[in-house]
Structures are given as structure tokens and as C-alpha cells.
Amino acid sequence: MSRNLSENAATENAVEGGVTIDTVVLDFGNVLIGWDPYAAYANHTDVTGRAWTAADIDAFFDEVGFDELNHEADSGRPFADIVAQLERTHPHRAADLAVYVDRYADTLTGPVPGSETLVRELARLDLRLFGLTNWSAETFRHAEPAAPAIGLLHDVVVSGRVGLAKPDTRIYELLAQRFDVDPARAVFVDDKQENVDAARRTGFHAIRFTDTATLRARLRALGIGLAAPAAN
Numbered sequence: 001m002s003r004n005l006s007e008n009a010a011t012e013n014a015v016e017g018g019v020t021i022d023t024v025v026l027d028f029g030n031v032l033i034g035w036d037p038y039a040a041y042a043n044h045t046d047v048t049g050r051a052w053t054a055a056d057i058d059a060f061f062d063e064v065g066f067d068e069l070n071h072e073a074d075s076g077r078p079f080a081d082i083v084a085q086l087e088r089t090h091p092h093r094a095a096d097l098a099v100y101v102d103r104y105a106d107t108l109t110g111p112v113p114g115s116e117t118l119v120r121e122l123a124r125l126d127l128r129l130f131g132l133t134n135w136s137a138e139t140f141r142h143a144e145p146a147a148p149a150i151g152l153l154h155d156v157v158v159s160g161r162v163g164l165a166k167p168d169t170r171i172y173e174l175l176a177q178r179f180d181v182d183p184a185r186a187v188f189v190d191d192k193q194e195n196v197d198a199a200r201r202t203g204f205h206a207i208r209f210t211d212t213a214t215l216r217a218r219l220r221a222l223g224i225g226l227a228a229p230a231a232n
Contacts, residue, residue: 021205021222023186024122025175026153027166028133030191031209032119033147034109037066040100064093074134076163104139108146114212119149121226122219131156132175132188134165155179166190167198176202187222189215 029035044052060066069082079101086094100107122129131153135143137160144150157175159165164174176183183203190196191209199206207218213229220226 021127021185021187021224023128023130023181024219024224025130025132025181025186025188025199025204026119027188027190027192027195027209028131028135028143028147028150028156030112031189032112032115032131032150033143034112035107036109037061037070037100037107039106039109040103042106044096044099060093060096064090064097066097069097071134071165073136073138074159075165076137076160079136079138101139105142105146108142111147111149112212114216115147116149118212118216118226119152122224123152125225127224128179128181128186129153130175130179130181131158132166132171132190133157134159136160166192166195169198169202172199172202172204187219 026032038054038057041052041057046052046056064086073079073082079097083094083098083101086097119129129152131150133140133143133156135158137158140158140160150156155178157171157178159171162171162174164171166172172183172188175181176186183199184205187205187207188196188199189207189209190199193208196206196208205222207215209215216226216229220228
């Protein structure tokens with residue numbers, strides 16, 4: 001997923017503290033793409049045929065440490081290895097995790113409202129646009145079909161492909177080196193505060209995402225020439 005950078009990418013689009021902002025780096029999950037892991041179990045049943053409830057899913061996630069396992073997958077660990085681990089430690093749960101992998105596409109709920117319009121506007125402003133996402137290399141193929149605006153980004157660093165994941169500051173440094181990004185001239189957007197904090201420690205300007213309208217306003221406050229948020 002890449003396209004050629006414009007020769008005019010350094011055009012002054014925004015100024016923060018006297019420094020031109022020429023690059024926007026976007027997280028994907030729940031910034032550009034809705035992600036709901038519960039959706040993988042929408043039609044899941046137990047051994048008696050009873051449909052799982054949200055409480056059943058919570059109990060499963062808590063029992064196996066789903067968040068930690070998911071982060072390991074995002075960091076490059078193969079799902080097959082994780083399922084094999086559960087076959088040893090939680091043999092009655094291994095098949096349940098395999099359901100998540102098999103139905104992963106169902107967890108992607110489509111573009112976050114307003115995100116596609118925002119990315120298209122940013123692309124027209126001749127800014128450099130990159131993605132920095134915690135995502136398994138095995139499932140990343142589902143990303144762009146779920147949120148086509150991803151295809152407008154110049155390139156992306158996928159944690160599962162590089163063996164590093166946010167909030168490890170090394171992944172921000174890798175992006176900066178790989179794409180010749182000056183963090184002082186870049187703004188990073190993520191929905192998790194720990195990832196925003198790590199970006200700031202690496203020298204990026206950073207915004208915690210809550211919704212697209214608020215992000216639009218925050219980017220405008222940096223001087224980026226986006227249209228004003230629609231009035232309610």
C-alpha cells in the first residue's frame with residue numbers, strides 16, 4: 001500500500017510553535033477503522049448449542065488474557081503459535097480463540113464516521129500521510145477493504161511485520177527513519193493515551209483521538225487547512 005510522495009510535500013500546511021507541520025501519521029483501529037472483537041462471536045455457541053452472550057465473551061477474554069495475546073499477535077507472534085499455547089494451558093479455550101482468527105473480518109465494522117472524508121481532505125492538502133498501526137501481519141489484508149481511505153496514505157508501518165508494537169518508542173523511530181520523517185514536523189494520532197505519550201517522547205506532536213470532528217478541530221488548531229467541523 002503505497003503511492004509516490006509529491007515533490008511539494010514540504011509545502012507549508014501548518015505551523016506549530018514556528019515549526020512547519022508537513023506530515024500526519026494515523027493509527028488505524030478505532031481511528032480509521034472500527035474494531036469490535038466481540039463481533040467475531042456474534043453466532044458462537046457453547047457445547048450445548050447455547051449462543052454466547054457478552055458476559056460469556058468477557059469471561060473468555062479474561063480467562064485467556066485476550067488483550068495480552070492480541071498484543072503478542074500485533075507484535076509478530078503467529079496466531080497458530082498462540083492457539084497452540086492455549087491448547088497446553090487452556091485446552092477448553094483454544095478452539096474459541098481460533099474462532100476469532102477465522103472470523104476476524106467480522107470484527108472490522110467499517111470506516112470510523114467521518115474518517116474517509118478527513119483523509120481525503122488531508123491528501124488534497126499535499127501533506128505526507130502515513131499509517132502506524134498495531135496489527136497482526138496475518139490479518140492486515142482485511143484493513144483496506146474495510147476502510148478504503150487507507151489506500152490514500154503514502155505508506156504504513158504494520159507492527160506485526162516489523163516485530164515491534166506501540167507504545168514501544170522504537171516503532172516510532174523506525175517509521176521516522178524509514179520514511180524520512182522529522183518528528184518535530186509531524187503529528188501523530190491514536191486513540192490510546194499510552195501510544196500518544198510514547199509518540200511525544202519520540203518527539204512527535206500527538207493527538208489522542210476521540211472522534212473525527214474533534215480531531216478535525218485539533219488539526220485546524222495546528223494550522224492545517226481543513227474545513228471547519230459541521231455545525232450540530
